[in-house]
Amino acid sequence: MRATLRWAHADFRAHRGEALFVVLASAGIIASLLLAGALFGYAANPWQRIFNQSQGAHVWLHTRPAAGAPAGAEAADAEALSGLDGVASLSGPFRTAAATAESRGTRAPLTLRAAGAEPPHTGRPLVTAGGWLPAAEDGGPAAGAVVLERALARALWAEPGDTVRLAGPDGAPHALRVAGIAETAETRYRPGGAPGLGWVSPATLDAVAGGQVGQSVGLRLADPADTDFTVQRAVTVLGADRVAQVAKWQQARAEAGGDDRLLGQVFAVFGVGALAAAALAASGAIAARVRGQLRDIAVLKAVGFTPGQVTRGFLVQHLAFAVLGVALGTAAIGLLGARIPGRIGEAAQVWPDLPGHTALMIGIPCGAVLLIAAATGLSAWRAGRVPPVPVARAALPSATPMTALGRRALGLRVPPALVLGWRAAFPRRGRTLAAVARLALPLALVAVALVAWSTLDQFRSRPAQVGLAAALTVRAPQPAGPSDAEAERILAAVPGVASVHPGAEMAALVPGQTGTITLRGLGTAREPFPSAVVEGRAAAGPDEAVAGQGLLDLLGVRVGDWVRMTVAGRPQILHVVGRTIEPESGGRVITTTMDALRERDPQLRPDHHALVLREGADPREVRDAVDRAAAGTLEVRQASGPVEGLESARAVIAALVGVLALIGLTEVLTLVSTGVRDRGRDLLALKAIGLTPRQISATIVAAAGLTALAAALVGTAAGAFGGVLLVDLQAAASGIGAGIARLPQPPVLAAVVAAAVLGAAAAAVLPATRTARRRLADSLSETL
Incomplete structure (x- = not known):
């Protein structure tokens, strides 16, 4: 054991730079995971955050x-x-x-x-x-x-x-x-x-x-x-x-919690994905350092170290680095996290008062240490199996041979840095796939975040596609308000109004009278309401209706079935011909025309009018115009969606993208340092055939950029597809219904790919410059 500790100490003194990188990488990854936990708590528990920030009361007593x-x-x-x-x-x-x-x-x-x-x-x-x-x-x-x-x-x-x-x-x-x-x-x-x-x-x-x-x-x-x-x-x-009303905190939390369930579920996936990305980055950094010390391991085996001593030496050394890095990252977030400007700092400031803070502050560092120990144990076990004969390693090629395509590209005067960079970026199939997969995971999560961003953005920019075609709802107070016909005439004449649809809502009992749903009459057969139908077709004929996903799940029916319900003691039978995006009432809404409802109740009057605005019309300007045209006799309300805090959610998504970018940067630095170290003999050959330091530096940068390009293409494509699937699955589970997910615009995805490539190239510039200027010698230290 004494010999193992002495070797570990000597190895630390000889490789201080690599040890510092491992410690800082561990600290950065832990800090990123803790910030991701803070952002998740901030976004998924908005009511709890407000309650803690405001020192909220658990009970309110209203007395007379x-x-x-x-x-x-x-x-x-x-x-x-x-x-x-x-x-x-x-x-x-x-x-x-x-x-x-x-x-x-x-x-x-x-x-x-x-x-x-x-x-x-x-x-x-x-x-x-x-x-x-x-x-x-x-x-x-x-x-x-x-x-x-x-x-x-x-x-x-x-x-x-x-x-x-x-x-x-x-x-x-x-x-x-x-x-x-x-x-x-x-x-x-x-x-x-x-x-x-x-x-x-x-x-x-x-x-x-x-x-x-x-x-x-x-x-x-x-x-x-x-x-x-x-x-x-x-x-x-x-x-x-004297007590007129008692309001408890459980009731307020229950009413506020349902609106953010969809966001909370999506952010939970981000947290799990960030943990997986950080785990791969940490294990990659440790495995890279172990591979870089194979020469030292061979020497230790030659002087008499047993495989068990080598394994224990690596475990002791890297566990010490892991504990130090985890402690630094945890302390940094605990002491300085609240001072980070913007939404991240605000999330870190209120996180200690949110549920689950203590568990995450203890569980994430402990889990990281166990993860690093497992990764180190696997790498140390492989190190113990390294043969003690240096010549066996020296005889192995450090990269794939030059292919016929590469030789042809050089003959066509393609820049040598690009050709050699391609050869260095994809040396062996197994190592290439592992490197691309580790870097692709955070980029895939970034693409998922952009899908969530685009989905939230359409609630404001394209509300008709998410079941919010009516931007305004107008009610005429009775008996002081105008008649239905007069109200429709006034509203139709307002500039910016495309169409006016009478509507009525009422509670209906489901078969068996075990629950209630919302029955909505909206529009007429002559002028139907433009519902966001994603399955089937819109209601057109008599007794036809469209329903939300929540209602279909509640009743266990599908598009094409007939549904019987009871309204005010009278039966109502409707044929479900389509499924719509329904952001209200958990999707437990069935919508038909006013004509179908009047067949059951000929005296039924609309209790509101839904206004569909022309493209580009400002709801506030239309509201003011309605107020002036009706002389203040009509109540105008803005349609509400399932997500009110869009700006807050978008800011949290942007902060999560920053956390994932930090994890990706750690992985890029690991790949660059590993590539430079593994291709030491190649650099000797490049200098021998006359490449300048600038060309050698360009080769290293090109290798990093090409690896990032492959990872970005794979990660962005997989993330975009997975993001659409994730958002639609969560929307279906929440009752809104699948079909709300939207892919980002192609220029946005292209910008992600370009940013990944440029970021990797920028991260590789400094180590590439230092390596190109380093004086290389064809010695035993470079060939073992």
């Missing part, structure tokens, strides 16, 4: 004022709740009031909450646009301003600086300026469901509420598992007659 409640009752309630066991902190109590907001022809219910000049520490709204409530001269927030929750602001088409009209219980209008838009971990606004949230000054609340004020208080618990027990005790303290 008690009759004859004395002054200071709010403070007494807060003191009583804060004294409960398991309550870590309180948010509030806040005085609240119900109101209705109106902006640009859209109305939405909301709950106003009185707030101070600074956001509360617990349950803090995260301002994403604009600012918080402006401060008045007395230090409190100024009247006349409101901060809106993001989902509510989107429904109202409101942005910072706009003016919204609020009406309290007395119906009196109040014009307020939107000071900012904020995100919160509480239940988000949904049309026809939960009201939105707005934060105003106490003076503004009193003016809007007209004396009808309630109270809300948030409880952040030390143990979220004690939510139900804590709620029971809190209701007992406040009085069951």
Whole structure:
């Protein structure tokens, strides 16, 4: 053992550069994997991220004022709740009031909450646009301003600086300026469901509420598992007659989690792929170093080292390098990850508070060490089988012989660097395939990321292809609104509107009455709605319908089957003639024409109108035109897709591409260093036949570029095909339906190939220059 350790120490001193590269490669790979884990947690758990960043409350209690409640009752309630066991902190109590907001022809219910000049520490709204409530001269927030929750602001088409009209219980209008838009971990606004949230000054609340004020208080618990027990005790303290509503964190998470399930599943695949790419890069770097020391192994065998001693020596040495590199990479991310600019730094900053952080911070480094140990053990075992006769290795050719095609290319005056680079890039079939496969994997994952990017991009650029042909939905409030015919006439005359389709939605019971689905009537037989049909055909005749993947899976039917359902106690039988991309309600939607629904209920009236816009029309401009044409009597809402945080998701995808690029760079450096070392005798021959240092350097660069070109072509093609398959499979599993995946444009894929080749060539320039200028000698050290 002593001899093994002494040899390992001597080998480290003799090959410090190679040892440093292995340590830095291990550190870089671990850092990349940890950043990939942080980005996955950031993208796959948006609600949890917001909850942790805002110090969200696990329970919100909404109470009504008690009759004859004395002054200071709010403070007494807060003191009583804060004294409960398991309550870590309180948010509030806040005085609240119900109101209705109106902006640009859209109305939405909301709950106003009185707030101070600074956001509360617990349950803090995260301002994403604009600012918080402006401060008045007395230090409190100024009247006349409101901060809106993001989902509510989107429904109202409101942005910072706009003016919204609020009406309290007395119906009196109040014009307020939107000071900012904020995100919160509480239940988000949904049309026809939960009201939105707005934060105003106490003076503004009193003016809007007209004396009808309630109270809300948030409880952040030390143990979220004690939510139900804590709620029971809190209701007992406040009085069951005063508690109007209880909102738990599980409900808010469940409502927010479904919207990001598709993204979470896609990002999970990225994480697994990045782990596999990093594993191959690490094992390749170690195997390359072991191959580079075959000469030393032969000498050790000649002086009496046994195969077991050689194997143990490599294991001890490379495990020490692995542990050092893993420790450096983990420490770098833990200490400096939050300081990285952009989305990566933000993800690293909030990652410690997200679920699974501790497991990944321990599991990834430990798994990497075990992986490196396995790769080192295999290489060390091969090293133990190296023959102790140096001549046996010297007699082996270092590259494939020059082929007839290569000689013909030289005769045609093709640059020698290109011909020799091709010969060096593909020396032997087995080694060539291994090198190309290791480099192709991160490039394939980059192509998958670009497929996900293109798929997300079409939700904005080509919404009709993903089931969002109607950019706007218009509702006419009854009885004050215009009639159906008048509304259609007004909407058809608005510039930018291509077609107007009446529609109605209702809940229907599936056969057996074990669940509900959404039955939608949209368009007429004369002017059908342009649904995104990806299988079968559009509904045209009587009793024909198209359905989403979620409904087909729920009922166990296929295109061509008949479906029976119950609507308001009456049967409805429809023939499913096509499958559509359906981003709403988990795909559990069946769509027919209004004519088919009127056969069951002749008195059925449309409850909304879907507007299909002309190509290039701006939805905001059309919305304003509708508001002017209808004199504010129509409510206009923008169609919502399954992915709201497109910009955030695109930024995370871009960051993941950067992580994969770092893994690919590590693999390229390994390939270059291995190629330079393995072709030492070739370089002697090239100098002997008269090649200049510049030509030798160009040969090495060309070899790296050609290897990268082969890997880029294979990886990009496989990644593009696999990315489309992955996105469609996940979309089908989520109920949206296969058919939403889109390939990137050919110039984008070509840019990936070009970037890989140029990156590999740039990475090879420095080692190629140093090798070409090195003084080579035909000695035993170069030939063994």
